[in-house]
Amino acid sequence: MLRIAVDAMGGDHAPACVVDGVVHALQESSNRFEIVLIGQSAKVEPLLAAHDVNSLNLKFLDAPEVVAMDDFPATAVKTKQQSSLVKGLQLCKTKQADAFVSAGNTGAQMAASLFVLGRIPGVLRPTIYAYFPRLGEGLTNMVDIGANIDCKPEHLVQFAEMLTIYQHYGAGIGKPVTGLLNIGEEEGKGTEMLKQAYTLLKKSDSQGKITFIGNIEGNDILKGHVSIVVCDGLVGNAVLKFGESIPEFLGILFKQSLEKLVASGQMDQNTVKITTDLFKGMLEPFDVENFGGVPFLGVDGISIVGHGRSSSKAIKNMIYMAEHMIEKRVNAHIAEVLIDE
Amino acid sequence: MLRIAVDAMGGDHAPACVVDGVVHALQESSNRFEIVLIGQSAKVEPLLAAHDVNSLNLKFLDAPEVVAMDDFPATAVKTKQQSSLVKGLQLCKTKQADAFVSAGNTGAQMAASLFVLGRIPGVLRPTIYAYFPRLGEGLTNMVDIGANIDCKPEHLVQFAEMLTIYQHYGAGIGKPVTGLLNIGEEEGKGTEMLKQAYTLLKKSDSQGKITFIGNIEGNDILKGHVSIVVCDGLVGNAVLKFGESIPEFLGILFKQSLEKLVASGQMDQNTVKITTDLFKGMLEPFDVENFGGVPFLGVDGISIVGHGRSSSKAIKNMIYMAEHMIEKRVNAHIAEVLIDE
Numbered sequence A, B: 001m002l003r004i005a006v007d008a009m010g011g012d013h014a015p016a017c018v019v020d021g022v023v024h025a026l027q028e029s030s031n032r033f034e035i036v037l038i039g040q041s042a043k044v045e046p047l048l049a050a051h052d053v054n055s056l057n058l059k060f061l062d063a064p065e066v067v068a069m070d071d072f073p074a075t076a077v078k079t080k081q082q083s084s085l086v087k088g089l090q091l092c093k094t095k096q097a098d099a100f101v102s103a104g105n106t107g108a109q110m111a112a113s114l115f116v117l118g119r120i121p122g123v124l125r126p127t128i129y130a131y132f133p134r135l136g137e138g139l140t141n142m143v144d145i146g147a148n149i150d151c152k153p154e155h156l157v158q159f160a161e162m163l164t165i166y167q168h169y170g171a172g173i174g175k176p177v178t179g180l181l182n183i184g185e186e187e188g189k190g191t192e193m194l195k196q197a198y199t200l201l202k203k204s205d206s207q208g209k210i211t212f213i214g215n216i217e218g219n220d221i222l223k224g225h226v227s228i229v230v231c232d233g234l235v236g237n238a239v240l241k242f243g244e245s246i247p248e249f250l251g252i253l254f255k256q257s258l259e260k261l262v263a264s265g266q267m268d269q270n271t272v273k274i275t276t277d278l279f280k281g282m283l284e285p286f287d288v289e290n291f292g293g294v295p296f297l298g299v300d301g302i303s304i305v306g307h308g309r310s311s312s313k314a315i316k317n318m319i320y321m322a323e324h325m326i327e328k329r330v331n332a333h334i335a336e337v338l339i340d341e
Helices: A016-028 A041-049 A073-079 A084-093 A106-117 A153-170 A192-206 A218-223 A233-263 A269-286 A312-327 A330-338 B016-028 B041-049 B073-079 B084-093 B106-117 B153-170 B192-206 B233-263 B269-286 B312-327 B330-338
Strands: A003-007 A034-039 A058-062 A099-102 A129-132 A140-143 A177-181 A211-216 A228-230 A293-295 A303-306 B003-007 B034-039 B058-062 B099-102 B129-132 B140-143 B177-181 B211-216 B228-230 B293-295 B303-306
Touching: A003 A016, A003 A084, A003 A312, A016 A034, A016 A041, A016 A058, A016 A312, A034 A041, A034 A084, A041 A058, A073 A084, A073 A106, A084 A099, A084 A106, A099 A312, A106 A303, A129 A153, A129 A233, A129 A293, A140 A153, A140 A218, A140 A233, A153 A177, A153 A192, A153 A228, A153 A330, A177 A192, A177 A218, A177 A233, A192 A211, A218 B233, A233 A269, A233 B233, A233 B269, A269 B233, A269 B269, A293 A312, A303 A312, B003 B016, B003 B084, B003 B312, B016 B034, B016 B041, B016 B058, B016 B312, B034 B041, B034 B084, B041 B058, B073 B084, B073 B106, B084 B099, B084 B106, B099 B312, B106 B303, B129 B153, B129 B233, B129 B293, B140 B153, B140 B233, B153 B177, B153 B192, B153 B228, B153 B330, B177 B192, B177 B233, B192 B211, B233 B269, B293 B312, B303 B312
Parallel strands: A003 A034, A003 A099, A034 A058, A099 A303, A140 A228, A177 A211, A177 A228, B003 B034, B003 B099, B034 B058, B099 B303, B140 B228, B177 B211, B177 B228
Antiparallel strands: A129 A140, A293 A303, B129 B140, B293 B303
């Protein structure tokens, strides 16, 4: 039976919403996998006591130390060996767990994953991607989104290759399509790094590793004609965080406009409700909750990284993501494709 | 009297909407300035014939060649000397006009402006900025947005300094506030280039040239606590174009949701109208039309760059922007501050 280690202490709403997410995942899946929940016993055990733990495939492991959201990544890994973060990854390293899930300090999780699990042979730099809303069916991911800044062309190519493998095997997309985020569509646009990346992406396409359609621009991201947007983490991070701020910004503008209409008697309470539901539905594709988390691609093990503000629903989805990564053997496929590079 | 040269052939809807914009600007301002409209006489003169041109402070100058939207910038400048673009800028160079306005090929306009007008002494690289919506009063500009990629730290500092001068003298903002777009707020974040830019921006602040609040992230852009977001043009271009695609994307989602509500009988035609107006009002701050265009900061003359899809309203606002740049002596202030760098 699959065994998934979960960091009880990771995230803004931890440990309460982590415990809820774990319990829901086990109940909903009828104990399809086993969960090892790791955290400070004084904080986690009282929360577990509120549930019928005996009916669940759940073990608890005490970890007296906690990596805080603002801990410096490299230091946290070295000085907090008894943290849920480091202990969870060590369970993976020693094959006592098949995957690790956390919504804690992302930088520390990446540093610890790399330190404890190492890289898949052939991988230059592990990476993380993000989800973007899109028109129509399918999904759009952007890679890298901040784990790697100052990338070399060959890094971008591997990001696209690893994400292609994830989308194909992990997300069931027949033929993931990659676009290179640039300042114009024409070949020859951009910095030297981007020009070289363009050439190498074409080569990877000709080797059958990816499907590359060329340069795309910022206004192509939401259109849905590529499933993979590849860029340096500096660019990706700026676009991602800007995009994440849109729902709140529009929410404030919406509320202001609505209040004016109500005050002037142009809108009754029923219309307010319908309009508010419409507005919420419209922004639903921007909701990070739906995606839960993403695997840290390229590390030699499964480490699922979640958003700090993850809810119990997001934690549950991260656990399913971990299960999926194990069953679809995504890392084995990455090793096969990248070993000769 | 001020004299403004306007490119009749620039933009997706040229020359018709340029002629309309010029006529409206002169009528609305009671012929406060003189306009020299430049373009192909066969195309422009029939459009002028529809207006009472004699009552307007308007001259027409024939330019047989046209720089197309997809012309390669450097080539266009050299091979199309008889274009409205090159002729308009030459009027500025020879002091027959005080400013030039175009909504044509941005790259070609920048290349031609630099070639014909040159740089203000002390300026390393001219730049263009863009407007972003924000919460509350005031305005937010991002610089650079694609004119300069692969920037050095000292370029970013000058962008912030020039935009500070524009915002202070040109837009009447008492104390423009600059943030450096980075992957985290803490000092020491980002690439070597960004770390050095941080240090130089602090120095510029201590010299009283700018007000620098430190690093900001993508989700800070819309919040309105900085008026200047400074970044490399590669990052700025991606964020800007992504932002520009939001209204259309949301418009499609809105329409889909609305159609479902109408089909299921939950929304009558009156509510549809109120809700649609509300939605349009909410996205109004994203409308590039409101801003018209921006000056190409750092060239030794006034060259106002407009969006390709500029309407007659945008053209009119670009003409007012030109007038403003002349009267507020923005370039003289830039020369004073940057001369010693």
